[in-house]
Amino acid sequence: MERFIIKDFEPAFISDAEKILKEEYSAEKKKVPSLPEESPAGLLNWLSTKKYKKAAFCAGRLVGYMMFADVWDGFFGLCKGSFSPLGGSAVSFELGAEREKVMSLLFEGISNEMVRDGIYSLALARFAHDTEANNSLILNGFGIRCSDAMTKIKSILEFSMPAKFEFKEVPFGSFGIFKNLKMKLVHHLENGPVFFPSDLSDFDQWFEDDSKRWFGAFCKEEPVGFISCKKGDGENYLCGNIHNICGMYVNEEYRKDGVGRALVSCLSKILEKEGAEFLGVDYETLNPTALRFWTKFFSPYTYSFHRRIDERIVHFLK
Ligand SMILES: CC(C)(COP(=O)(O)OP(=O)(O)OC[C@H]1O[C@@H](n2cnc3c(N)ncnc32)[C@H](O)[C@@H]1OP(=O)(O)O)[C@@H](O)C(=O)NCCC(=O)NCCS
Incomplete structure (x- = not known):
């Protein structure tokens, strides 16, 4: 038995x-x-x-x-x-x-x-x-496709913005200046190897959500990268009192120069001053730039496993 x-x-x-x-x-x-x-x-x-x-x-x-x-x-x-x-x-x-x-x-x-x-x-x-x-x-x-990761804010190392860039928080009402970069992030995720389709029907509303904060890397007042975050967002499983990164993008021509690292570091310094202890992020493990980048700062604590079953089985099951 x-x-x-x-x-x-x-x-x-x-x-x-x-x-x-x-x-x-x-x-x-x-x-x-x-x-x-x-x-x-x-x-x-x-x-x-x-x-x-x-x-x-x-x-x-x-x-x-x-x-x-x-x-x-x-x-x-x-x-x-x-x-x-x-x-x-x-x-x-x-x-x-x-x-x-x-x-x-x-x-x-x-x-x-x-x-x-x-x-x-x-x-x-x-x-x-x-x-x-x-x-x-x-x-x-099953295969793995996404992950949630966490870090204690005080453990994030300090990196300053490379000389020609400026880090700034953008006030609610002006989040729309990041539309261009956000659309590039959408296209990045649509292309290989991620192949992740986004529903763009509420694209404009993403910039009218006052529960999110947006921070940019600017070059001569032009945004070249952003990071956005939210407290207690449902995107991360352990989200009760936790700040979560909701998105990040750096224009391709400015990558690998430390802009991404500086965005995370500058954000973490602001949150630390405000008394925050933890910072979380969720990302597609299918996205190589995200996987390699986030795992430098954050420790993955979940993986999401997915299996697509062959629907032709409907003709065989009793
Ligand atoms: C993730 C991203 C924001 C990093 O920005 P960045 O300015 O290039 O970051 P940095 O220059 O600070 O790079 C930091 C580290 O990330 C790693 N990294 C960045 N791009 C990488 C890539 N294409 N492949 C492998 N590792 C990469 C590097 O190893 C680098 O570490 P190193 O300097 O020790 O080599 C940028 O690659 C990007 O916009 N990617 C497309 C959008 C995206 O995937 N966003 C995350 C969605 S959640």
Whole structure:
């Protein structure tokens, strides 16, 4: 008889599930000490109201779970998809090497339901250093496409702007001066190797959001680069009291001269003076400039895994 039993997740499992999630968070915090104390456990009540949720039991004890949030159209393709956020899956360390197996059994159980419901694009955010459980996803056909990273602001080294550039914060009402650069960022992400399409229907509204702050590198009053940030933005998982970088771009002809590093450093000095402790960023690991740049300053603590299932299976499934 199989040692592990997979069944539907029930609200009664939440407190045991939280313990397993907190163990995973503590293990990640050991690898990324700059992470704040708060863990993402609060989301389990919400996820347990959703349709796709499985629990793994061994000898009558909860040893793991996997839950997905809502279902969207057009999720990384012309298909329905769903996402399991950070903390939406966890497997107990008590299982040792068998964690990989339990992660796989949970995916088998949940995907059998989701794919039968016509959901062909599945993504899960996982702690970045949990290679044991994450390998199981990779061997199940997932690839990594984005990451959240964190740093303590005081650990960011000081770099000043190269001589011919000036760093300035731009007040609300004037964010539109960065439209040109923001559009170049959109095109950068559309092209290879990222191939990330953006919905530009609300492009102008991006510059009318007063919860964001924009900072520029200027050459003779002309913006040649920007960095924008927001406090408590939902872009980063641990976002309660954290400042998050929402975007950054440096014109191609000015790259590799230290403008990017100076933008991060100048921003961090301002935030530090204002009493901020942590700075987060989320980026596509598919984007080589972002991956190489951010990992110099920040420690990745999540990876988002994605698998696109061949929809022709609809003709074969019973
Ligand atoms: C990321 C970006 C803002 C960096 O700006 P920059 O002014 O070139 O940055 P710096 O000159 O300060 O470079 C800092 C480091 O980034 C790394 N880097 C920058 N571009 C790189 C590239 N194309 N490939 C590999 N590493 C790169 C370099 O290793 C450099 O470190 P080094 O000086 O020790 O070699 C810029 O490359 C850019 O605008 N890219 C396109 C948009 C983008 O990807 N934005 C991030 C989205 S979240």
